[in-house]
Amino acid sequence: MQVSDSLLRELERLHPKQRKAVVHPGNVVLRAGPGSGKTHTVVTRIAYLLQTQISAFRGVACITYTNAAADEIRRRVLRSGVRAEGRISCATVHAFCLNEILRAFAPLTRQRAPQAGQVLSATATQTLLQSCFDQAGIADLVAQYRTAENTRIRRAIACNEALDTYDPREVAAARLYEERLIGRGEVDFEIMVARALNIVREHEPVRDLLHARFPHLIVDEYQDLGGVLHELVVALRDLAGITVFAVGDTDQSVFAFSGADPRYLTALAERDDFCDLDLEVNYRSGQDIITVAEAALGTSRGRRARDDAPPGDVTLKRVEGGLDEHARLACDLVQQAQSKQVNLERIAVLYPRRGVLLDALLAELTRRQVSFLHERDDVLSAGSLSRFVQRCASRAVTNFQVHAAPDSERVGMLRRAEAQSLASLARSLATLRTDAQLGPPTSRLFLLRALQTCLDPELPYPADARADTWLQQLRANLDLDAVAESHPDQDNIGSLDDLADLCQLRNLKLQDLAQGEQVLGKVLVTTYHSAKGREFNTVILPGLLEEIIPYDVNDRGRWRRPTETERAEQRRTFYVALTRAESTLHLIVGPGYYTRNGYWRSSGPSDFVVEMAERLSPTTNQA
Numbered sequence: 001m002q003v004s005d006s007l008l009r010e011l012e013r014l015h016p017k018q019r020k021a022v023v024h025p026g027n028v029v030l031r032a033g034p035g036s037g038k039t040h041t042v043v044t045r046i047a048y049l050l051q052t053q054i055s056a057f058r059g060v061a062c063i064t065y066t067n068a069a070a071d072e073i074r075r076r077v078l079r080s081g082v083r084a085e086g087r088i089s090c091a092t093v094h095a096f097c098l099n100e101i102l103r104a105f106a107p108l109t110r111q112r113a114p115q116a117g118q119v120l121s122a123t124a125t126q127t128l129l130q131s132c133f134d135q136a137g138i139a140d141l142v143a144q145y146r147t148a149e150n151t152r153i154r155r156a157i158a159c160n161e162a163l164d165t166y167d168p169r170e171v172a173a174a175r176l177y178e179e180r181l182i183g184r185g186e187v188d189f190e191i192m193v194a195r196a197l198n199i200v201r202e203h204e205p206v207r208d209l210l211h212a213r214f215p216h217l218i219v220d221e222y223q224d225l226g227g228v229l230h231e232l233v234v235a236l237r238d239l240a241g242i243t244v245f246a247v248g249d250t251d252q253s254v255f256a257f258s259g260a261d262p263r264y265l266t267a268l269a270e271r272d273d274f275c276d277l278d279l280e281v282n283y284r285s286g287q288d289i290i291t292v293a294e295a296a297l298g299t300s301r302g303r304r305a306r307d308d309a310p311p312g313d314v315t316l317k318r319v320e321g322g323l324d325e326h327a328r329l330a331c332d333l334v335q336q337a338q339s340k341q342v343n344l345e346r347i348a349v350l351y352p353r354r355g356v357l358l359d360a361l362l363a364e365l366t367r368r369q370v371s372f373l374h375e376r377d378d379v380l381s382a383g384s385l386s387r388f389v390q391r392c393a394s395r396a397v398t399n400f401q402v403h404a405a406p407d408s409e410r411v412g413m414l415r416r417a418e419a420q421s422l423a424s425l426a427r428s429l430a431t432l433r434t435d436a437q438l439g440p441p442t443s444r445l446f447l448l449r450a451l452q453t454c455l456d457p458e459l460p461y462p463a464d465a466r467a468d469t470w471l472q473q474l475r476a477n478l479d480l481d482a483v484a485e486s487h488p489d490q491d492n493i494g495s496l497d498d499l500a501d502l503c504q505l506r507n508l509k510l511q512d513l514a515q516g517e518q519v520l521g522k523v524l525v526t527t528y529h530s531a532k533g534r535e536f537n538t539v540i541l542p543g544l545l546e547e548i549i550p551y552d553v554n555d556r557g558r559w560r561r562p563t564e565t566e567r568a569e570q571r572r573t574f575y576v577a578l579t580r581a582e583s584t585l586h587l588i589v590g591p592g593y594y595t596r597n598g599y600w601r602s603s604g605p606s607d608f609v610v611e612m613a614e615r616l617s618p619t620t621n622q623a
């Protein structure tokens, strides 16, 4: 098969090591630092495989950590000009296991795929776990704070790992939890992966069919995936003969609290049948930003910026008061960046987790009328249907912005906003309908046309239009209530009503629904965790105070300082936040903060920053 001109040009632009990873015929482990082009390499490899090695009837499966990452990779592959329609399955671990294994092979395995409402929501999971704690004699534990530990234990059980480091009563509760789940005919995300693993191990025809459909499997962010997924990947490699391309960065491992472990990536890399590759150039950040980030990590990896990259600008600022002052300075810095012609959507203000810092930031941004987008993923209902609505809102808002812009600015605006294409939304809607067993629409164009009517009308909805009326129309035109009613995910069942209630209760505007999506003209305010995989011209990190980062951990209802392991993970999260910056990075420290009860805590600057500054005082400009 022939390589297209555009792909040839892309291959030429790659670093020789990236190119080697793209065209390597066998299994690959690609371990590389932030901004080194891992995602870029993944996208090019998928395009290359689809164009040169995989016939029109077969495809590539790509597993990512988040839905956003899956959407992003799919969008970029389609944009590369390769005919990938229907030949790329890009999904999270759970969606892959559910759709490509449990559901696809239900007739062969005689295991019924989850039906309407049988995939437990997060709240239902916690209720079930709490009742198991009660039965196991540990009623004093609060399920909300032990969910990650429960996941860790269940993963260890599924992988036959030693359980002696866990509280035996929690192990008993975890076993009870699974028994009850199975007894009720329900599933949760963990059990879907474990079931998929068993099916692959026990059913040879499933393995053959999987190999026939997906001769290549790509797994992104491997360091954040747990042991069960690792065993699934090994089974797909060793038993089904699927070629594996695993990508990750152990320094960016930030989900160990729920059983993820970078050693699985190392284990793959050490195998003789895998080619272990590294990339050392950081294409995103200037050298000063890279140096500061490595100092914060505490380990010099010797990564370097590309030759022509400006060094970047790193400032460490100190305020004399509490978090209100951090927030004021953060807003000043946003405005300063804006005055240097940096588009607002290229600026991110990042915080480690919710609390007093976020309260102060939101209050100040609102007071100053800075246009910002806060990813309140906990406020809008969870689930794929709610996410679909949010993506539609993002498309509608962007369409309005393009419509309202002067002619000279319109060119490339949709691309700059990375707005959802109607085709990608139509595909997501088709998947939602299939999952809900609603059957295909009357014609392939039906969904596209319905979406176009809702999202790209001749007179677009203004971004500040009332969200409730817009949502009402979307629900009716796309028949979303039918999806909600019979979808297997409990999260989806009440999500439209929840969204509608929220829109009315809070008087939300259309742009407020465009959560988690890039919206032009808005500064992004989000957590260090959610910033993973993304990049911004300017990154501002206020509230770098001890107790805020590293922060205290809730252990069985009591707050305590993090253990060494937890501290190391928090340090990696901080490193992830620092490495999102392309050209400007602002760090803000101070003497302390007021708690929500109004007590002053003289916590002082974050240890992470103090240690970092000690390692490299000359690079950082003291303001």
Ligand SMILES: Nc1ncnc2c1ncn2[C@@H]1O[C@H](COP(=O)(O)OP(=O)(O)OP(=O)(O)O)[C@@H](O)[C@H]1O
Residues within 6 Å of the ligand: 013, 014, 015, 018, 032, 033, 034, 035, 036, 037, 038, 039, 040, 041, 249, 252, 283, 284, 532, 533, 534, 535, 579
């Ligand atoms: N060979 C290359 N030439 C020029 N730019 C590149 C090259 N490879 C990647 N880039 C650019 O570098 C930036 C970072 O790439 P990418 O997001 O793929 O890195 P990553 O390794 O996935 O980062 P992270 O782990 O931090 O999420 C992107 O803007 C990408 O377009």
